[in-house]
Amino acid sequence: MTTPTLDVRVVRKAAEAVDIATFELVATDGGPLPPFSAGAHIDVHLPNGLIRQYSLCNDPAESHRYLIGVLRDPASRGGSQAMHEQVREGDLLRISAPKNHFPLAHEAGRSVLLAGGIGITPILCMAERLAVIGADFTLHYCTRARARTAFLERIGSSAFAPRVAFHFDDGEPAQKLDLEAALPPPAAGHHLYVCGPRGFMDAVLSYARAAGWPEAQLHYEFFAAAAAPTSGDGGFEVQLASSGRTLHVEKDQTVLAALIAAGVDMPYACEQGVCGTCLTRVLEGEPEHRDSYLSPEERAANDQFLPCCSRAKSARLVLDL
Numbered sequence: 001m002t003t004p005t006l007d008v009r010v011v012r013k014a015a016e017a018v019d020i021a022t023f024e025l026v027a028t029d030g031g032p033l034p035p036f037s038a039g040a041h042i043d044v045h046l047p048n049g050l051i052r053q054y055s056l057c058n059d060p061a062e063s064h065r066y067l068i069g070v071l072r073d074p075a076s077r078g079g080s081q082a083m084h085e086q087v088r089e090g091d092l093l094r095i096s097a098p099k100n101h102f103p104l105a106h107e108a109g110r111s112v113l114l115a116g117g118i119g120i121t122p123i124l125c126m127a128e129r130l131a132v133i134g135a136d137f138t139l140h141y142c143t144r145a146r147a148r149t150a151f152l153e154r155i156g157s158s159a160f161a162p163r164v165a166f167h168f169d170d171g172e173p174a175q176k177l178d179l180e181a182a183l184p185p186p187a188a189g190h191h192l193y194v195c196g197p198r199g200f201m202d203a204v205l206s207y208a209r210a211a212g213w214p215e216a217q218l219h220y221e222f223f224a225a226a227a228a229p230t231s232g233d234g235g236f237e238v239q240l241a242s243s244g245r246t247l248h249v250e251k252d253q254t255v256l257a258a259l260i261a262a263g264v265d266m267p268y269a270c271e272q273g274v275c276g277t278c279l280t281r282v283l284e285g286e287p288e289h290r291d292s293y294l295s296p297e298e299r300a301a302n303d304q305f306l307p308c309c310s311r312a313k314s315a316r317l318v319l320d321l
Helices: 079-085 117-132 152-156 198-210 255-261 296-301
Strands: 005-017 020-027 041-045 051-055 066-071 092-096 110-116 137-143 164-168 190-195 218-221 236-240 246-249 280-284 316-319
Touching: 020 079, 041 066, 051 066, 051 079, 051 117, 066 079, 066 117, 110 117, 110 198, 117 137, 117 152, 117 190, 117 198, 190 198, 198 218, 236 255, 246 255
Parallel strands: 110 137, 110 190, 137 164, 190 218, 236 316
Antiparallel strands: 005 020, 005 092, 020 066, 041 051, 041 092, 236 246, 280 316
């Protein structure tokens, strides 16, 4: 399934911090871009053929541009490397319209925002929105060092700067993140938002769950899925409910790849189980979830899965396709 795309031009590429660059994108025809809300991201089609998701970090009130921040990841599979090394000012890119799988809960009485590294991109947009509407919130921003802290000046000059605590890995012990102090006790109306490296997010979410935070009040977005062991993978079948057609998925093949090879029109983007684009209903069988998109409750229900990365525990899955 072809997802509609937009043509944009990179009008500014700037070094935001060590190994972090920002890219300002405008429509090639000079017109307004589709609206977005805090927490939204776009799919960017890279020069090397990959598609990657980047959070929008400018004011949603702006319709003339999108701003994204990209970390050059030393373990890059080609995405961040392409953005840093191949994309230049003046270049044309194809992007998707904004999608938001990480929205603010506007009914929140109190919001706690935690960002690790480049995870600040959606979190910053949230903080600015919460400040505009006069909401109660705090922001904890953790980075390896001050020189690697994106948007430091922008945050420091903001009206909500007093609500922000910076935590640097190479700083004094007293300023490092203390989750017990950062997180209020779970209560109705308290909402937690976290984005950043996998280990950082796992630590925050594990602590919050152990402290009794309800899953519905935890909001998060992963940039990449955790690597899953594949040595024990075997083949299995998927059946298309609409036609009864059965496909065999090889042990070294994804369900998504099997579906596309069979001519099934499927939407997809990240191919890592992060963005949720290929989310598919499961009518029968038990999935083996390997994504970073579904919540624990959604996984337990076993009525949907991400065919780009997840597999089957049962011999067959019947899909709502």
